[in-house]
Amino acid sequence: MKHVLERLTLKEKIGQLNQRLPGWDALEVTHGKLVVTDALKQEVERFGGIGSLYGLQRADPWSGRHWGNGIPPERSAEATALVQSYIRSQSSSGLPTLFVEEAPHGLQGLGGHVLPVNLAVGAAWDDDLVAELAAQVAHELRARGIHVALLSGLDMLRDPRWGRAEECFSEDPYIASHLVRSTVMAMQGAGERIDTEHVAVVVKHLAAQGAGIGGRNGSGAPLGWRELHEIHLPAARAAAEAGVAGYMAAYNDVDGIACSANRDLLTGVLRENWGWEGIVMADCTALDRLLDAAPDHAHAGALALRAGVDISFWDEAYVVLDQALDRGLIEMADIDRACERVLSLKQRLGLFDESPADSEPAPGDDVLAHRLAHRLARESIVLLRNDGVLPLAGSTRLAVVGPNADDLLSQLGDYTAPRPVPDPTSSTIRSALIARGFPVEHAAGSKLRERIDGGLDAVRAAVGASEVAVVVLGSSSRRLYESEFAENGAVQGADLGMTNGEGVDLSRVAIDPVQIEVARAAREVGKPMVGIVIGGRPHAVTEFAGLCDALIFSAFPGPTGGDAVVDVVSGAESPSGRLPVTLPGGEGVWPVAHDERRETSRGYADASYADNVLLGTGLSYSTFEVSVLSGSQTEVRARVQNTGSVESRYVVPLYGRRHVLGVRPRVRQVIGYVPVHLAPGEEQEIVFPLGIDELGTVDSHGLLELTPGHLDVWVSGDLHPPTDSVRIEVAP
Amino acid sequence: MKHVLERLTLKEKIGQLNQRLPGWDALEVTHGKLVVTDALKQEVERFGGIGSLYGLQRADPWSGRHWGNGIPPERSAEATALVQSYIRSQSSSGLPTLFVEEAPHGLQGLGGHVLPVNLAVGAAWDDDLVAELAAQVAHELRARGIHVALLSGLDMLRDPRWGRAEECFSEDPYIASHLVRSTVMAMQGAGERIDTEHVAVVVKHLAAQGAGIGGRNGSGAPLGWRELHEIHLPAARAAAEAGVAGYMAAYNDVDGIACSANRDLLTGVLRENWGWEGIVMADCTALDRLLDAAPDHAHAGALALRAGVDISFWDEAYVVLDQALDRGLIEMADIDRACERVLSLKQRLGLFDESPADSEPAPGDDVLAHRLAHRLARESIVLLRNDGVLPLAGSTRLAVVGPNADDLLSQLGDYTAPRPVPDPTSSTIRSALIARGFPVEHAAGSKLRERIDGGLDAVRAAVGASEVAVVVLGSSSRRLYESEFAENGAVQGADLGMTNGEGVDLSRVAIDPVQIEVARAAREVGKPMVGIVIGGRPHAVTEFAGLCDALIFSAFPGPTGGDAVVDVVSGAESPSGRLPVTLPGGEGVWPVAHDERRETSRGYADASYADNVLLGTGLSYSTFEVSVLSGSQTEVRARVQNTGSVESRYVVPLYGRRHVLGVRPRVRQVIGYVPVHLAPGEEQEIVFPLGIDELGTVDSHGLLELTPGHLDVWVSGDLHPPTDSVRIEVAP
Structure with missing residues (x-):
């Protein structure tokens, strides 16, 4: 790409390294027509182009985009083409931009297919199915004009308190490595060139974000070299072997050095040791957060650039790279190196071709994607206990109670766009049971962390009128349009309705006491009881399990989650999921990963290790x-x-x-x-x-x-x- | 020491590196006369001498020694002289042994002065006083024939769940470093030669035992190099600078390599980088625990010897060093190096002198030691809150309630010998208040983790009959002679009476709910209420504090603890202690050390950082x-x-x-x-x-x-x- 690079001014080079404008601010709808905004124009003018644009199609409470004001799937290609055309027209070299979107479990855009979250994917232990589905997602993205998918998968689930637990495949690096490898290869395709049926993948996060102390989001990971390489880097190494296009550098530090400023990691490990080539993107505003380790933005930018960050994500630090150059903090070769990597990715995607690669995207197969997502959800259902009450006979009169029994949003996980209205392909456990012909009495009983007036009485009444109680508890990463958000989109304000997701780290991880009251109320009636946890983290389920005759754990299974659970509950399918993480037996009982090093202590004097539910646990209806x-x-x-x-x-x-x-x-x-x-x-x-x-x-x-x-x-x-x-x- | 070394056979050399016989099995009392046991004779014969003897004077439930069968202080010198004389007489070179004893807060032997635990010492922030007291302890030990004191101090309190929290000075390495330096210099004296008023100190544990994952005793510490050097090694470095005689290698691994097999640590850091010379002792049975990283005992011994362990502590691994030599796993130079270090320490202690150094020990000053311990305990009392109820007027009628109000054993901490009977210098809060003339009603209310029948009614009655309630809750490291012990003396069986100490790691660290019931019962009566926590770990006190008008935190203050607390409560002294550790605001809220790296997260969604009680907190009666x-x-x-x-x-x-x-x-x-x-x-x-x-x-x-x-x-x-x-x- 030397020839392209040589034509660029410093301003344009810096523009290639910056990803500043919120994509959802690039377009607006005027009288039904998509038009580029002044914000986009200013940004393009400022840098003589735009290297990459994040979130043009993102829709969620943080972006404020929804079905009323966002980009619907049928206008996606038009939107990206319009923006691309504008950016190219304003760039002296006609440089195209990269359209970057979140796709941690399907595209976070209107109408995007929503898959089970990674923690559910981990429970299916099915690389081939994951690959099939990932290929469908890639088709869908590319058909919508997207070039780069941001994909969670490198974070290891080492602390149940972390709100992003749901984005982890597993606590075990082998499982995570295999799923990352399958996903990356399926989404990018096998070749060096990424064709029009595939997208480039930026995997996140590098590295060890799952080891942040206290399970607190982005806190330091004071890890040693063996722990880092044995537990936290294998999935990243698998991605490198799969030829992944890029990595996102994590917020956290590793033993004191922020990942975004960590040359040992971004250049030493990735490039020098592993021989990998590609781009490193910083996490959102992560470079400006380097100001605690640098006296000003120019220094922060210099730290990151010299460490190996190629693309900034909403930072002042990379806007002032010219100042860093003037002050001798970096050299032109540092800028050129990063710029060349960005251009190489565009080349890899075919964006410099005479006939641009994404002019004729291959559409995804909606029906196939839905069917695969449903299958994956079903395979992710983990039966933890069954004293014989499951499967349920088809005519059983059921009381379906608990806050997650009939709440679609609680099934979806974080980083999810608003569902279409109507939403005929989605199902909750209640709706799916009704659809299968089960007579159903329903009562929510409580909210996730709040009582409901009369809730327990309603539960008792429902159970009293039924033969079997199905009690659905758990957690939720629902985002509200009224929520407060931090500058990087993490939830900021406290919200009782949310118990999971980025920004919602918890000190206590057992099923909430308010929900346990619902289970107790149901239990008191004396009917057989099936417990179901729909959750986004390794909850401690000891107390709930003790109340149930059967217990199912389902990490956020997605929109088809109700059907998937009912496939199992009804006996249409035998359960086959296995826990990809160890559930702690109680509060304060962590870490408990099955691959911690051997210990000689007897464990906690006030807790029993027997209450932990081990990775790999999962029953079948057969033997x-x-x-x-x-x-x-x-x-x-x-x-x-x-x-x-x-x-x-x-x-x-x-x-x-x-x-x-x-x-x-x-x-x-x-x-x-x-x-x-x-x-x-x-x-x-x-x-x-x-x-x-x-x-x-x-x-x-x-x-x-x-x-x-x-x-x-x-x-x-x-x-x-x-x-x-x-x-x-x-x-x- | 080359000339001594050259005279020794391989068997004798190996003998110098082994410390196998439980010291309390070396002597028995027959018709009032001390005689050496067959066990000692066999051990001496086996090795042609004994390099060091651990625990001759140890008395506690694990050793089974007490006032009825142990070595009383007045016979200590006679006992050590007898054993020494026997060992010398049986060694071809007349080699003396080293008498090694535990002294984490005073000698763990009958009649030894018991000081406040390290966590209390840390709360006093008083290097000079600590040095005065340490000098007294050293005099006492040497006068009793002891050469080597095992001293806790290197472990950093990074997790409140760890049962050994009480043995840590602080979460902060600066505080720990200063206290370790003061203690070592005072106990060993300033010179290279350790004279007859001083003892050699082996500080423990090296390294990072306080960072074991989950706060579980001896679990792995997967730490990076900066974290290790910045947090966990400064106290060890201070000890090296003070010329400490030795280090005890910890049970835990550091990033996968057990400390006892960790050449980087024991040789690289200590000797090559710091230039320190001295002995490294393994922790009890730690080398045999290397069998998970070595195929047999000889390999385990070789790993340890080559890493830099000079003295084993009850392992088979060092008994078979001859086999390791035969099999080429080690060289004679490895054995000689370790042996020379052991001999050098004996020389440093004057044990090769014509007139052996410990023939005329200098006695300690009992009265002075007691006075200093009392002062230290007083300085360690931390006033966390005072809404004006403290200090108490002298005639106030008091209800003194709670399980720790009148329980001397709960004040003492782990590694404590049985108290003398009678024990006139000890005091509980109840006894001290009575001694100061306060009218006192008393009710325990509960045990530490168990209700007492009628306990709450008794509390209410006592408070009802009084003007002010003094509620004393907390924890205890009491050891019972009926307890089960692991091979290294850690408590093994569950015991509701013990909530602290080695082997008693907890998943929950708030004041126990059963005790909170006592506080609630007292509160309900409506009188002003003074809360006191006597505990061995950074308990979460949020709930208790909310019930009190004043709150005091006293880490196990020792036998004079009652007097010390009452000095403050009565206003005889203004409180001046400061927390040496941050108390977590609630369960699951950790780590919370004030010197963690900066974080950008908002903390736990379900907990408030404002509830944490920060290191350095401590009120006065003045401003x-x-x-x-x-x-x-x-x-x-x-x-x-x-x-x-x-x-x-x-x-x-x-x-x-x-x-x-x-x-x-x-x-x-x-x-x-x-x-x-x-x-x-x-x-x-x-x-x-x-x-x-x-x-x-x-x-x-x-x-x-x-x-x-x-x-x-x-x-x-x-x-x-x-x-x-x-x-x-x-x-x-």
Whole structure:
């Protein structure tokens, strides 16, 4: 891209590195016609173009865009074309911009397909399905003129208090790595060139945001090198291997150095050690937050640029890069390097082609996407307990109670655009049960954190009039148009209706006491009781579980979530989800990830580890026998048989404990998983390939190497190697 | 020591590195006569001597020694002489042993002076007093034949859940460093040679045990290099600078490498970077715990020896060092190096002198030690709130209620020997109030975590019959002779009576709900209410504080604790303690140390930071005005005036926020403190010297260097630099 770069003025180069204008301010609708705003014109004039534009199609309470004033799907292509045309026309070199949008679980734009949140995706353990769906999303985005999708997936769920827990695939880096790899490859396509059916992906966040102290959003992660590379960087490394277009640098610091100013991370690890090439984008306003580590904006910008940030996201710091240059804080080569990376991404997307790549986008398949999302939601349903009450017979009279029984918004998760009205493809548990013909009595009982007058009486009455109580509790990341937002869109004001999502970190993670009252009221009536948690974080469910005869955990399953849960509850499908995270047994009982290092303490004197619900937990309506047949350094063979009477999908996980001389081992790690689908009596042999990803240890450059030692493997759900585990000697 | 070393066989060398026999098993009393046991004889024969003997005089539930079967103070010298004489007589080279004892807050032996726990010491902010007291303890120990005192002090209180919180001086490394330095210098004396009025000190634990995840004892500390050096190693560095004789390696790992096998730490940091010379002792059974990172004991021993562990503490791993040598896992030079260090310490203590150094020990001064301990306890009392009810007039009729109102054992802390019977110098709050002539009604109301039948009624009756309620709640590290213990002496079985101490980690740290019921019962009567917390960890006191008109926090103040609290409550002394740790506002609200790095999040949506009680909090009966007069790179001058009407001790803290380019600053750090004593109206100018300890940043070798930037300093209690803070430019 040298030839393009050479034609650019300093102002234009700086323009390529800035992403300042809120995209939703770039267009307005006048008499039904889309027109570019003065804000866009000023921004384009200021920089002689715009390097990338974030959020043109974003719609949500923060942007203030909704069906009344936002860009509907059918006008998306028109909108992007209009803005692109304007920007190109005003740039001396005709440089196109990049349209960047949030797509953490589908596009956060009007009419975008909404998928289950990542935490639900993690519960399905299904790389192939995720890839199919990701491809559909990519088609949809590109058809709407979008070039770059911001995708959550690198954050590891290490603290249940963190409000963004729902954006994590898992606490386990192996699961997260596989899902990130599948998603990135499906969204970008396999080639170096990103064609018109695919989009560039910027994965977020780099790095260790899930390790912020206290589970507080963006707080420091004072991590050591092994912890960083073993737990927090594998998913990023998988993305690099998949050729991901970019990374978003996280807000947090790693051991004192903010990620956005962290040369060791952004250049040392990513580029020098991993050999990756692409762009690094800062998180929203993250560079201006460097002012606590720099005397002024120019210094902040210089820190970031020299560390390896190529694109700023709403900062003053990158606007004044010219001052930084004048003051000798950076060199022109620093600007050129970043600029060249941005231009290279545009080239990779075909934006410099004679016939621009996105002139004829390939539309996505709406029906297919919906069907896949529904399937993914269904696979994500985790049955934690079943004393025989499930599945429900078709005519059972049900009391469907609790605040999440009939609240679509609570199923969707954060970063979701407003639903269309009407919304015929969505379902709540109540609506889905009714649609299947169950006689249903309903009472909310309470709000998530507030009592409702007469709520408990209504619950008792509903349960009294029914044969089985279905009690749906949990949390919600609903955003309100009346909420207050921080400058980066995180929720700011307290809001009792929201218990999850960015900006909603909690010190207590058990199912709220107000909701437990609802469960108690239902229980008191004496009917069989099915508990369902629809939530966005690893809630402590000990108390709720103790009240139920069956318990289901469903991380925000999306708009088809009601149908998905009812597929399982009704027995139409046997449940097959497994927890991708360990649920703490009670308040204050964390961290509890299954792959913490071994400890010798007895745990908390006032809590029982037996109350923790371990990663991998998930029951079926059938029964399965699994065993390891053989293990070597290249593969593990296992056998699984459906020994029950119900045809069912079933995920076979492979767990391992790796021993290396001198290093305290982690208790257990996922090192493989294979979903199967077996009829009663059917059996299957499974091969888990082993390689450097499963056996390697991290060297001082963050690269994997084979260190001598051994690996114990097993396929049962045990936390510690059971007696039938197989030991594999590892030699380089 | 080469000449001694050369005379030793391999067996004898290995013997010098092992500390296996429980000291309390070395002697028995037969017909009133002390005799060496067969266990001692076997151990001596096995190794041709014994390098060091732990716990000859230890008395507590774990050792099973008490006044009925242990070594009383008046026979200590006889006991050590007897054992020493036996060991020397059986060693071919006449090598003496080292007598090692626990002295985390005074000797854990019968009749030993018991001081306030470290957390209370931290609340006094009084290096000079600590030094005076430490000197007395050292005299006492040496007079009892003890050579080596194991001293807590390196652990930083970063998680309120940790049961050993009471053994920490502070969450702040500056406070801990100063107290460790004062203590070590006072106990060892200033010279290289440790004379007969002093003892060698082994400080513990190295390193970062206070950062174990989840506050779980000995769990991993996945820390980065800056966090380790800035927070967890300064106290260790201070000890090195004070010439400390040794370090105890901690149980935990640091980023995956167990401290006992951590060459970077034990050799790299301590010896190569800091230039320190001395011995490293492993924690009890810590080397055998390396078996999770080593295939057998010989490998575990080799890991530890090569990392830099010189003395094992009850492990098989060091018994088989000969096998490790045979198998080529270590070299003779590794054994010789460790052995030479042990011999050097004996030489430093004068044990090779013609006239052995400990033949004429200098006795301690009982009265002085008691007086100093009482003063220290008094200075440690922190007044958190006072709506005018304190101090109490002398004739006030008091209801003294709550489980810690009259329970001496709850005042003492962990690692305490049984008290003498009778115990005339001890006092509880109840007994001290009675002794001062207050009319007192008493009711325990509850146990620490259990209701008592009729307890609340008794509380109400007592308060009803009184003018003021004094409600004493909190926690306890009492150990019972019936308790179960782990192999290293940590409490193993659950015990409702114990809520603190080694092995008693808790997931919840608020004052127990059962105790809050007592406070509510007292409150309901409608009398003015003084709340007192006697506890061993940073309890969340929000709920209790809301019920009280005045609130005092007293970390386990020791046997004179009752008197100390009553000194303050009665107005005999104005309170002057300050919290050395931040109390979390509620469950799940942690970490909250005042020196965490700056965060941009709003904190927990379900908790208010305003409920946290900040390090440095502490009220007086007088009022004081403080201001910074001037600041430079070499000193800060401040002025303090007693503007109230009560003569009082007062601690002036100096807080700072250090800015260095590219590093996220810590919110606030203690960088100086000076206790003053001022009459009403009196004022004083204070000089805080600044130097590399206060201004430096840690380089890649863990050494301090002056990095350009600036430092904001202030003397008010604000968490953030107030408007009258002074900025100091820092240049190398």
